[in-house]
Amino acid sequence: MxxxxxxxxxxxxxxxxxxxxxxxxxxxxxxxxxxxxxxxxxxxxxxxxxxxxxNIMARMLASKKVIKIAALIPSVSNETGYWNAPLKGINQAASEIRNFGVMVEHYFFDQNAKQTFINQADIILKKGYDGLLLAPMFEKESINFLARCRQHNIPFVLINSDLANQANIAYIGPDLFQSGYLAAHLSKYLISPSQRVLLVNISREIDLHHHLLKKEEGFRAYFEKENIVVDIDKIDVNETDYNSLQKILKQQFEKNRPNLVFVTNSRVSSVAKFFNEYKIKDVKLMGYDFLEENITHLKNGTIDFLICQKPQEQGYKGVMSIYQHLLQATVESVQYMPIDIITKENYIYYKN
Amino acid sequence: MxxxxxxxxxxxxxxxxxxxxxxxxxxxxxxxxxxxxxxxxxxxxxxxxxxxxxNIMARMLASKKVIKIAALIPSVSNETGYWNAPLKGINQAASEIRNFGVMVEHYFFDQNAKQTFINQADIILKKGYDGLLLAPMFEKESINFLARCRQHNIPFVLINSDLANQANIAYIGPDLFQSGYLAAHLSKYLISPSQRVLLVNISREIDLHHHLLKKEEGFRAYFEKENIVVDIDKIDVNETDYNSLQKILKQQFEKNRPNLVFVTNSRVSSVAKFFNEYKIKDVKLMGYDFLEENITHLKNGTIDFLICQKPQEQGYKGVMSIYQHLLQATVESVQYMPIDIITKENYIYYKN
DNA sequence: ACCTGTTTCGTTAACGTACACGAATATATT
DNA sequence: AATATATTCGTGTACGTTAACGAAACAGGT
Missing domain, CATH: 1.10.260.40 (lambda repressor-like DNA-binding domains)
Structure with a gap:
């Protein structure tokens, strides 16, 4: 009794x-x-x-099942350390929920080599996971991959860039169009109307371009909507090494020296290097992402604004959203990151 | 066997x-x-x-102990809805960890009535909690309260404004000095050197002033450090109703019409109202916090910048930090919130 | 009516930890 | 040396759920 x-x-x-x-x-x-x-x-x-x-705790205890989550994101190259931040967020989330029976495993692909993406995707499907976190850099291959995930009943979250109609449980990342739009707005504080702007896309893989193009669209849209007349030149740089860039920039500057340069991704530090080398001081510069090399140039005044969209939080929330979803909770399906403006003054307080 | x-x-x-x-x-x-x-x-x-x-889950299951956390924050007054946001964050955190044997209970005090703070503090101590989340608006009373918490071995986290040497497990909120400093920097984009700035503190309880004063310090420090000459007028408004404010502002504008007004807290919308009423369009305006009434004026251009420091996240992280601490995890003891700049263009994406 | 197969349900041992209870051993007291 | 008192330890039950195993009830076919 x-x-x-x-x-x-x-x-x-x-x-x-x-x-x-x-x-x-x-x-x-x-x-x-x-x-x-x-x-x-x-x-x-x-x-x-x-x-x-x-009672989730009792449930987890009894079914010694471990929730297995796979994260597939670009590897950290020596060209850009951007993906360090999302990775850090992923790891933070992982360590916070490890005690609750969750295992997060990383897979990396080379942004310059599609095949590595395909290979990793295959491995993930073969090993079998309960959930997937994906940065769908390669559009076509990602769509294919996600279709197979759906067949296997693996729910997934997209981060960093979105794909339409994929039945994902969430997209967590920037609104790219709006991001470019804001950049254009910021230019109001840097240059006067009817001055000259140079827009620079730096990326090797053409597939990654849809990402950059959306920002460009947003950028141009602002001036149209506000009826501001500016001359916008644009160059696409397909080689990511400094020498190629330097050559192209030099040419461009001789032809049409701009008052403002807007780089559509994190490679802005290479342009800053060019500025330093050629002692260019009267041209304003804006770009993306809170990276050490960018911050250096922000500090010394070469870069005026950096736009950043919480890469670390993207990773963190991505993992957490999958976890919550697997726990039967409902998750907000679109979580746009705030568009943060980083300046010389506030960068100390920016937490990736 | x-x-x-x-x-x-x-x-x-x-x-x-x-x-x-x-x-x-x-x-x-x-x-x-x-x-x-x-x-x-x-x-x-x-x-x-x-x-x-x-194994935390087994532990929680076996000891049917429930972790009890108390949150003591200002009530949402009809004067300002600011504390809605932290409360929302607190609730979000609460619902996420409710399943893990955590109970969060709210206590509210009136910012205009010290005694309500003291009373609530007494109740909290009497009821007994495992952890405390506190917004220490009243400096002296808070220090007293926290001393008693230490006696009772109740760990606590401070949000929104800091108190030195309280042996808290964490402070989560803005760096007030830096916040004012950044505001000053932003003014660079709004006015030219040697123009006139008006700094406005609006608050009834003098005790709350140390909060505002730190921002003011930061604001002034910028100009000194950058060797920029500006005329800074300052007015303290102790009555928070619009009529009092309107009278004082009118006087001030007749005496020394400024080019920029910087309001050190969320009451900036009242000043915006004044601008509208008197058809003032050539004076720039900056202030604090993502509130509906402020956003309205941001949209129509009366307010140029809003500075915001993630009030919701403060609540969320505050609760989570206590929880993590109680789970034996180590918690970062100072978590400054990023200083977000909100403009007409990006407010849509700002998540409190 | 019996046998066989299927559907529906109850019982029970885990999962890893907490905690009460009491047994065994050591130390102190006379 | 015998008893009383601490100190140190082992055992068993419980937490709420899962999942394997098997018992009971029911169906269909002869």
Whole structure:
């Protein structure tokens, strides 16, 4: 008579009220088969009445299942350390929920080599995961990959750049168009109307361009909407090494020296290097991302603004969203990151 | 022979290796007394070797203890809805960890009535909590309260404004000085050197002023450091109703019409109202906080910049930090919020 | 009526830890 | 040396859930 006497909560209470065993209740909760329609209905009604919420801790303990989440993102190259930040966020989330039976595993691909993406995707599918965090840099390959995930019933979250109609549980990242739009607005504080702007896209893989193009669209849209006349020159640089860039920039500056340069991604530090080398001081410079090399140039005044969209938080929230989803919680399906403006004055307080 | 056969992990494995029972291991882990120095040492060594991490879920399940956290913050007045945001963050955190045996309870005080703070503090101490989240608006009373918390061994986190030397587990909020400093920097984009600036403090309770004064310090420090000459007028408004403010502003504008007005808190919308009423369009305006009434004036151009420091995240992180701390995790002791600049263009994307 | 197969359900041992209870051993007291 | 008192330790039950196993009830076919 010492046992669980009169107390009873949760599954046991439901069982008692329904005059069945906890085994049966368990079956309807996890809708396994093997319970008649009648008793199933009866139990479900009681569950609703009691507003029963399963005890996650007990659940995790009993089913020694481990939730396995895969994260597939670009590797940190020596060309750009950008992906360090999302990775850090992913790791932070992982360590916070490791105690709750969650395992997060990383996979990396080379942004300059599509095949590495395809290979990693295959491995992930083969190993089998409960959830996926993906940075869909290669558009076509990602769509293919995600289709297969859907077949395997693997829910996924996209970060950094979005893909339409993929039935993802969430997109977490910037609104690219708006980001470019804001950049244009900021230029108002740097130059006067009818001055000359140079827009620079630096990226090797053409596939990554849709990312940059959306920013460019936003950038141009601002001037149109505000009826501001500016001359916008544009150059696409397909080689990411400094020498190629330097050559192209030099040419461009001789032809049409701009008053403002807007770099559509984190490579802005290379342009800053060019500025320093050629002692260019009267031209304003804006670009993206809170990277050490960029911050250096922000500090010494070469770069005027950096736009940043919380890469670390993208990783963190990405993992957490998958976890929450797997815990049956509902997750906001679009979580645009704020568009942060970083200046010489506030960079100290910016947390990636 | 069916039982836990050979497997064994955690506490049981330790017991086996030390040739003791799990009871004894349990005693040293939770350092209860009743275990000899010798065996205690032996067990601790094994724990280290194994890098044993207790299973939180099992722990929570077994000890049906519920972690109780109290949050004491200002109530949302009709004068300002600011504290809505931190409250929302607190609630979000609460709902995310409710399943893990955590209960968060709210207490509110009136910013215009010290006694309400004292009363709520007493209630909290009487009821007994495992952790406390506090917005220490009243300096002296807060210090007193926290001293008593220390006596009762209640760990606490401070948000929104800091108090020195309180042995808190964390401060989560703005760096006020830097916040004012940045505001001054932004003014560079709004006015030219040697123009006139008006700084406005609006607050009834003098105790709240140390908060505003730090911003003012930062604001002035910028101009000094950059050797920029500006005329800074300053007015303190102790009545928070619009009529009083309007009268004082009108006087000030007739005497020394400024080119820029900097309001050191969220009451900037009242000044914006004044601008509208008197059709003032050539004077720039900056202030604090992402509130509906402020956003309205940002949209129509009356307010040029809003500075905001993630009030919702302050609440969220505050609760989470206490929780992590109670879970034995180490928590960063100072978590300055980023200083966000909100403009007409990016406010859509700002998440409190 | 019996046997066979299927559906429906109850029982029970885990998951890893906490804690109460009592047994065993050591130390102190006479 | 015998008893009383601390100190140190082992055992067992419980936390709420999962999942394997098997018992009971029912169906269909002969």
């Amino acid at each position: 010492k046992k669980q006497a009169e107390n009873s909560t949760g599954i046991r209470e439901i069982a008692k009220r329904a005059n069945v065993s906890i085994g049966t209740v368990d079956r309807v909760i996890n809708n396994r088969l093997g319970v008649s329609a009648k008793t199933k209905e009866k139990i479900q009604k009681i569950i609703e009445e009691l507003d029963y919420q399963p | 069916k039982k836990q056969a050979e497997n064994s992990t955690g506490i049981r494995e330790i017991a086996k290796r030390a040739n003791v029972s799990i009871g004894t291991v349990d005693r040293v882990i939770n350092n209860r007394l009743g275990v000899s120095a010798k065996t205690k040492e032996k067990i601790q060594k094994i724990i280290e070797e194994l890098d044993y991490q207790p």
